[in-house]
Amino acid sequence: MIFALGIDLGGTDIKGAIVSSDGEILRQDRVATEASNGADAVADRIVSLATDLLDSQGASPTEATGLGIGVPGVTRADGTVVLAPNLDWHHVPFKSKLQQRLPGMRVEIDNDANLAALAEARAGIGAGCDTLVLLTLGTGIGGGVVIDGSIHHGASHSAGEVGHMTVLPGGPLCGCGKRGCLEALSATSGMLDHARQSLEAGEKSTLSDVGPLTPKAICDAAHKGDRVATKTIDHVTNYIGIAVANLLNVLSPDVVAIGGGISAAGDLLLNPIVASARTHTLEGLFESTTIGLAELGNDAGSIGGAYLVL
Amino acid sequence: MIFALGIDLGGTDIKGAIVSSDGEILRQDRVATEASNGADAVADRIVSLATDLLDSQGASPTEATGLGIGVPGVTRADGTVVLAPNLDWHHVPFKSKLQQRLPGMRVEIDNDANLAALAEARAGIGAGCDTLVLLTLGTGIGGGVVIDGSIHHGASHSAGEVGHMTVLPGGPLCGCGKRGCLEALSATSGMLDHARQSLEAGEKSTLSDVGPLTPKAICDAAHKGDRVATKTIDHVTNYIGIAVANLLNVLSPDVVAIGGGISAAGDLLLNPIVASARTHTLEGLFESTTIGLAELGNDAGSIGGAYLVL
Structure with missing residues (x-):
């Protein structure tokens, strides 16, 4: 089965899900964001959440097609979070932080509202x-x-x-x-x-x-x-x-x-x-x-x- | 050299051009539209204009990548002109009229403002x-x-x-x-x-x-x-x-x-x-x-x- 990891990074919670190629959530969980500990700590928590989700699904990281993250702020094509007020982030190279922690896994990052639109277009009302x-x-x-x-x-x-x-x-x-x-x-x-x-x-x-x-x-x-x-x-x-x-x-x-x-x-x-x-x-x-x-x-x-x- | 025929069908004139793949006009001419004679007569005049342009350029129809036409009105994906007030056309299957007259040549049709936008994006300000x-x-x-x-x-x-x-x-x-x-x-x-x-x-x-x-x-x-x-x-x-x-x-x-x-x-x-x-x-x-x-x-x-x- 083809599946990927989807992460919704919010100011309060990090929601994670294993999602099948037809948009079905196979498993999901959430942890507190604890943004005050800084972007590296948030990256660690995302990796831990993703690993736990894969473990509980009995899957290895190489089986997922990758990990995509939505952040509540302005992102750039290179994966930098330019501004995320709820996280107090300014110019955080967050994609590269995650890539360092997940060698070999494809990581992509985008604005959370963009991702909600993409989800609705692929698996929701559209x-x-x-x-x-x-x-x-x-x-x-x-x-x-x-x-x-x-x-x-x-x-x-x-x-x-x-x-x-x-x-x-x-x-x-x-x-x-x-x-x-x-x-x-x-x-x-x-x-x-x-x-x-x-x-x-x-x-x-x-x-x-x-x-x-x-x-x-x-x-x-x-x-x-x-x-x-x-x-x-x-x-x-x-x-x-x-x-x-x-x-x-x-x-x-x-x-x-x-x-x-x-x-x-x-x-x-x-x-x-x-x-x-x-x-x-x-x-x-x-x-x-x-x-x-x-x-x-x-x-x-x-x-x-x-x-x-x- | 790669080139195509571009036709701008207006209420008064039909403008035609041989255009190179980098957007340069190699040759152009115009004839009166005479829309009152009906869509078939207009199709004939377009074919005649296109043929004359190719002749004067010393090229055969098979050398052009195709012929694209802009019309002043609402078109459909199948090449029908739904409405063109200046031509008094309603639901005219104009692409098929031209295809019948130009067997073997690729013909495409679109709204004239759309084509102007495409031209500006490819060879104009954009x-x-x-x-x-x-x-x-x-x-x-x-x-x-x-x-x-x-x-x-x-x-x-x-x-x-x-x-x-x-x-x-x-x-x-x-x-x-x-x-x-x-x-x-x-x-x-x-x-x-x-x-x-x-x-x-x-x-x-x-x-x-x-x-x-x-x-x-x-x-x-x-x-x-x-x-x-x-x-x-x-x-x-x-x-x-x-x-x-x-x-x-x-x-x-x-x-x-x-x-x-x-x-x-x-x-x-x-x-x-x-x-x-x-x-x-x-x-x-x-x-x-x-x-x-x-x-x-x-x-x-x-x-x-x-x-x-x-």
């Missing part, structure tokens, strides 16, 4: 498709672009910044310093800001009675027909739909996948996103693309890592 | 690059996307509709029926509308004294410092820059090429487009892309046609 764009909705909006079955890195090696498309010129300030980015309007803080403004304007809402305002509280209230919550969902999804439409107009992908924590709200978000995308896409281009929820959830990173080397 | 996006500014805004050296068609076979990216939600109505498309804001009519509104609001301008308002008149007046003309250029280029920035954020292409009739104004348009793109692109992604004027002008279509089969 299984077997050519072109897929993933948007992950959460505290930020990340994403990845897969074209002709491979991650599209572009000239900067950092393509796929769908959250920083300008969707409202002169709009709210984004954490990146620009105005009107999709992330500023439709990620967690944009969603909360919109609801809060309505409440502060004195609009009646069940949201006034809940504890701290969260995306989940807003989605729950919208499910029950609360007007402020519904307006907030409409606002947020309108701009996501505009971004999706612009991707359709330019790339006409087979699939646009919507993932990330906020996407747990399911059809409540997906339906208005699709409606807005339809409104903003040139006639003839809309019907060719499937817009749907990402399917692999928290496993997407490790599955995508494995596909880097499968 | 010569030898992987990823290029072309925007053609004129009465409409068209474009094409080249990824990894090939035209990206996407699921609909109609990717590259950069003119219909939404750059101002709720903005002016576009000919396509949507609001706030780049084309509605920054193509000829959007440019003229903006200037006209300023004049009707009573703003002083040398444009009040010229004859019919045209993009050229506005560019000429802006060159001389006219305030209404300058504001109009700023407005138009701001939105082009936003569209370019969104392409950079998502695709991080090696090159963005600006072509089409309006681009004849050169740096007057290019500089503010680049400035706006810089403002709206995520840090770290801007510097990797060259944004510049397309280089192949009216030859881009036939050179791109040749590259389809080279």
